[in-house]
Amino acid sequence: MTPADMEARIVRYGDLQPCKTAFIDAHTPGSNQKENFTIIGGGVSESPDQHVHITTPHGFNIGAAGQPPKCRNSLHNHRTAEVFFILSGRWRFFWGEKGDAGEVILEKGDIFNIPTNIFRGFENIGTDYGMIMAILGGDDAGGGVIWAPHVIEDAKDHGLILGANGKLYDSKKGETLPDGVDPMPLLTQDELAKIDCPTAAQVLGGYVRRYLDMVALSGEGPVKVIGENGIIRDKPGFEIDFLTRANASTEMHSHDKPSVLMPVAGHWRVEWEGGSATLAPGDTMSVPENLRHSAVPSMSGEAALYHVIATDDPAGQTWRNG
Missing domain, CATH: 2.60.120.10 (Jelly Rolls)
Incomplete structure (x- = not known):
């Protein structure tokens, strides 16, 4: 692309x-x-x-x-x-x-x-x-x-x-x-x-869930914020992961559905087969399905990003957290 x-x-x-x-x-x-x-x-x-x-x-x-x-x-x-x-x-x-x-x-x-x-x-x-x-x-x-x-x-x-x-x-x-x-x-x-x-x-x-608590959890891979096994255990029709400098990876990967990258802190370099772009807080990027890509911080300092992808669950909250 x-x-x-x-x-x-x-x-x-x-x-x-x-x-x-x-x-x-x-x-x-x-x-x-x-x-x-x-x-x-x-x-x-x-x-x-x-x-x-x-x-x-x-x-x-x-x-x-x-x-x-x-x-x-x-x-x-x-x-x-x-x-x-x-x-x-x-x-x-x-x-x-x-x-x-x-x-x-x-x-x-x-x-x-x-x-x-x-x-x-x-x-x-x-x-x-x-x-x-x-x-x-x-x-x-x-x-x-x-x-x-x-x-x-x-x-x-x-x-x-x-x-x-x-x-x-x-x-x-x-x-x-x-x-x-x-x-x-x-x-x-x-x-x-x-x-x-x-x-x-x-x-x-x-x-x-508090930002600093999620940052503290981010040392061993992406934090599953919302999902069946998330720190907010729910199935609302999509999942949300939280990425920081500590858990971001340059490894190319893809999804079978469109996904969305939404930085909240720092600048993020997104690379894909065909090009690259840099995202800043407040930017929203839609990544097509089956496109191999990666996202990592492009500058030193604080960096955090939310990643959203649809699931096959119904589009409504099906569980209640107690």
């Missing part, structure tokens, strides 16, 4: 195209400055303005959220796995229908495998613009977002209506629901009662 062909499969951090109208809370004070990025796959954006950088199916979606300080993402739920790692900034994740059931603070490199069937939200509590990278299970990411009822009601007060077809309509622009399209119904009390609400101990013990 030529360098030009591979460059088309690399989304550079500086080339990311944000969308500020991706979701129903785009006008809601406190959430109206967030930027949504869809890097690989269609994601779950509710807006036609969302740019998709790489449309090739991978068995999962890659996205990102960028937010200035004190900006939050409203409480929502997904039908498939949602995994975040912190690229920059300091972030508070919270859960429960009202966001008051528990919280965890995450920093650079930390990873959170958020369980399905819980309401979750997050906010940048740092002092600078921050970015979190996301992996969503399935090629269609479960068909969209399920919002907490108060989020839909708040959005309507600020001019945005979500149709039952999953599309947004902005009354401030004179848009109305098309004929035959009803508003997205609010979850009933019976439906809300079926939403999980784990304790903080369950979340911290089962779903969160």
Whole structure:
């Protein structure tokens, strides 16, 4: 594969195209400055303005959220796995229908495998613009977002209506629901009662892993972060490995499915049969199936990278960590 062909499969951090109208809370004070990025796959954006950088199916979606300080993402739920790692900034994740059931603070490199069937939200509590990278299970990411009822009601007060077809309509622009399209119904009390609400101990013990702890584990080969035998023991339709200078190898290898390389620290030189490229934190590289390649740090200093590949498991969390 030529360098030009591979460059088309690399989304550079500086080339990311944000969308500020991706979701129903785009006008809601406190959430109206967030930027949504869809890097690989269609994601779950509710807006036609969302740019998709790489449309090739991978068995999962890659996205990102960028937010200035004190900006939050409203409480929502997904039908498939949602995994975040912190690229920059300091972030508070919270859960429960009202966001008051528990919280965890995450920093650079930390990873959170958020369980399905819980309401979750997050906010940048740092002092600078921050970015979190996301992996969503399935090629269609479960068909969209399920919002907490108060989020839909708040959005309507600020001019945005979500149709039952999953599309947004902005009354401030004179848009109305098309004929035959009803508003997205609010979850009933019976439906809300079926939403999980784990304790903080369950979340911290089962779903969160700290960057420095993974660095400490990386001396004897790649750290299986999420997988059947991972330090987060789960089967969400993909696996995630953690690489550092200590466990990176120049040995060429390949996979039978497309894989994704996502640096979080340092610069990484990726070589393949036909060329090479250097990745920096925030870059995302899609490696085609059956292409022999390797990835190693290209400069001295701290270096860490997440590697994602689909599995044949269903695109949703099938196990619960206790």
